Amino acid sequence: MKITKEEVDKVAKLARLGFTEEEKEKFASQLNSILVYFDNLGELDTIGIEPTSHASTISNVFRDDKVESSISKEESLLNAPDGKRDCFRVPRIIE
Amino acid sequence: MEFEVIIGLEVHAQLLTKSKIFCSCSTAFGAEPNTHTCPICLGMPGVLPVLNKKVVDLTLKVALATHCQIAHYSRFARKNYFYPDLPKGYQISQYELPLAEHGYIEIVANGESKRIGITRVHMEEDAGKLLHDEGGEDVSYSYVDLNRTGVPLIEIVSEPDIRTPGEASEYLKSLRGILQYLDVCDGNMEEGSFRCDANISLRPIGQDGFGTKTELKNMNSFKNVQKALEYEIKRQTNILDGGDKVIQETRLWDAAKGVTLSMRGKEDAHDYRYFPDPDLVPLAVNDKWIEETKKSLPELPDEKRDRFVKEYQIPEYDAQVLTTSKSLANYYEECVKLYPNPKVISNWVMVELLRRLKTDDRDIEECPVSPKLLARMLEMIDDGTISGKIAKTVFEDMYLTGEAPEKIVEKKGLLQVTDQEEVVEVVEKVLAENPKEVENYKKGKTKLFGFFVGQVMKETKGKANPNLVNEILRKMLD
Known part of the structure; x- marks a missing residue:
């Protein structure tokens, strides 16, 4: 086993996800089979090949430093579960 | 025990662009909350960030001015963490393959020139601003203004070459000077367009390896950086002298109390799971671009x-x-x-x-x-x-x-007294009031000359022309 239940716990915590014990077992085994599958790539000879970070080969896509109109603050806050005083409102995060 | 202090600084400087790093929202300071936002900087699903070319131009200038090596190929990564000022759940930054590495700047410390290494210079986006209602009606909430989200920053990381709080302050002044010369950052520490975090550790003199470091944050002036480092040196010295160990942690400088305080609840942070941002294509800087930038410095x-x-x-x-x-x-x-x-x-x-x-x-x-x-x-x-x-x-x-x-x-009424008669009058008065000194002077105690000059100056409240006073005194004494 490459992935233990503890590691699933840790990743879940980092991603702010809550799972039941059964789900954790299930995901540990699923993540394992994914990693085992990836091991197949290890059979290929990749010496001298640069690691790929992007599927496309283009580089240097830029925009000019020009200001265009933003959306209104009402629109910005439209999807927020809680907003007040033109701001997103969240539970207090410092004591 | 005698310790050597090891300091490294991380500076975040806001670049002087008109628009944000990955979208066309304005970077202007002081707008109404959440009016400089759009689906891209709000982190809506399905949007596509596009790099502002000016950000690269300005970063290249800094990299060249700090004698860095420019990477011909660099890319952006996602730094994943949750915080209310970060709508996407990740910050776009550079991790592996930053734009520039291995530079240095010169500072003056104790009247001598010293070289401080620059580890790297990279581009990233700023986070939003959190507002807390101090003592207001709803102290159980924080408010989020995302105008600053996506404003371009450069991070400049120094080597652990700094040895005293004074050197740290000189380094910051020199670096800020360079950024201002280049017109890439206004360097305002109070407004937060030039921010500094410090890594500091102590080691017994003669030891090769580094001691355990702490990271200091929340210092918004050169003076505060210096004070926070001075405080931390004392704190770590006391710990080590007492036979205890320094804990690796982030500490916040409290300027009002003059102490650094441990930041709690961050024990499971620092697992940022960086990976290349698939939304942004790599950045390729060729020699022509570098040469042109050099010429524009x-x-x-x-x-x-x-x-x-x-x-x-x-x-x-x-x-x-x-x-x-x-x-x-x-x-x-x-x-x-x-x-x-x-x-x-x-x-x-x-x-x-x-x-x-x-x-x-x-x-x-x-x-x-x-x-x-x-x-x-x-x-x-x-x-x-x-x-x-x-x-x-x-x-x-x-x-x-x-x-x-x-x-x-x-x-x-500070006009210099150059009127001969007026000065003669004062000199006469001074000589009449100090007969003993005059006698001693005439007996050969010529050192007293300075005393007479002093008395005349005192009498005229420093306004007498010194040359004239000398001349008249000589005439009347010798």
């Missing part, structure tokens, strides 16, 4: 310092101090144009002006004495209107009121 502090030494014949140390900030260098050159005696100007700026600004923790931009006023005052010394000693009083008054020197001299 203005005269930098080091070059200006060398020119000042050559052109104005002032000591290298003076030139170094005068060129640390672009505004100070401009101030100096403006003065020299109006009053072409570079050495005299350098003395006044280095001694009186900088001392005054330092006392008030002010920048040269806020100096109430303009080059014009300073030059006029120096002319008044030359033409005998005031003495060099009185000029210090005039200068202090100009600094406090911003008024013209002529006006101050008139208002305070």
Whole structure:
């Protein structure tokens, strides 16, 4: 086993996800089979090949430093579960 | 035990672009909350960030000015963490393959030049701003303004080459000077466009490996950086002397209390799971781009310092101090144009002006004495209107009121006494009041001459022309 239940716990915590014990077992085994599958790539000879970070080969896509109109603050806050005083409102995060 | 202090600094500087790094929202400071936002910087699903070319141009300038090696191929990564000021749940930054590495800058420490290594310079986006209602009606909430989200920053990381809080402060001043020379950042620490975090550790003198470090945050002025480091040195020394171990942690500087405090609840942070951002294509900088940027660089502090030494014949140390900030260098050159005696100007700026600004923790931009006023005052010394000693009083008054020197001299009656009869009168009075000293002087105690000069100056409140006083005294005594 490459992935233990503890590691699933840790990743879940980092991603702010809550799972039941059964789900954790299930995901540990699923993540394992994914990693085992990836091991197949290890059979290929990749010496001298640069690691790929992007599927496309283009580089240097830029925009000019020009200001265009933003959306209104009402629109910005439209999807927020809680907003007040033109701001997103969240539970207090410092004591 | 004696310890050696090891300091490394991380600076975040806001780049002077009009629009954000990955979208077209304005970067202007002080707008109403959440009015400079769009689906891209709000982190809506399905949007596509596109890199602002100006951000690369400005970062390249900084990289070249700090003698870095430029990577021909670099890319952006996602730094994953949750915080209410980060709408996407990740910050776009550079991790592996930053734009520039392995540079250095020169600082002056204890009158000597020292080289501080630059580990890397990379681009990233800023996070939003959190507002807390202190003592207001809803203390159980925080408010999020995302105008700053996506504003371009560069992060400049130094090598652990800094050994004292004073060097740290000099490094920051030099670095800020370079950014201001390049016009890439306004360098305002209070407004947060130039921010600094510090890594600090102690090790017994002679030891090779580093000790456990702490990271200090929340220092919003040069003075606070210095104070926080001084405090942390004492704290870590006490821990180590007591046989305990320093805990690796982030500590916040509390300027009001003058202490660093441990930041709690971050024990499971720092697992950022960086990976290349698939939304942004790699950045390829070719030699032509680098060469063009090199050509566009203005005269930098080091070059200006060398020119000042050559052109104005002032000591290298003076030139170094005068060129640390672009505004100070401009101030100096403006003065020299109006009053072409570079050495005299350098003395006044280095001694009186900088001392005054330092006392008030002010920048040269806020100096109430303009080059014009300073030059006029120096002319008044030359033409005998005031003495060099009185000029210090005039200068202090100009600094406090911003008024013209002529006006101050008139208002305070500081005109130099050059009237022969008036000085003779005072000299006669002084000699009559000190018969013993006169007798001793005539017996050969010529050292007393200075005493008589002093008495005359005291009597005239420093306004008598010193040459005239000397001349008359000699005539009457010898």
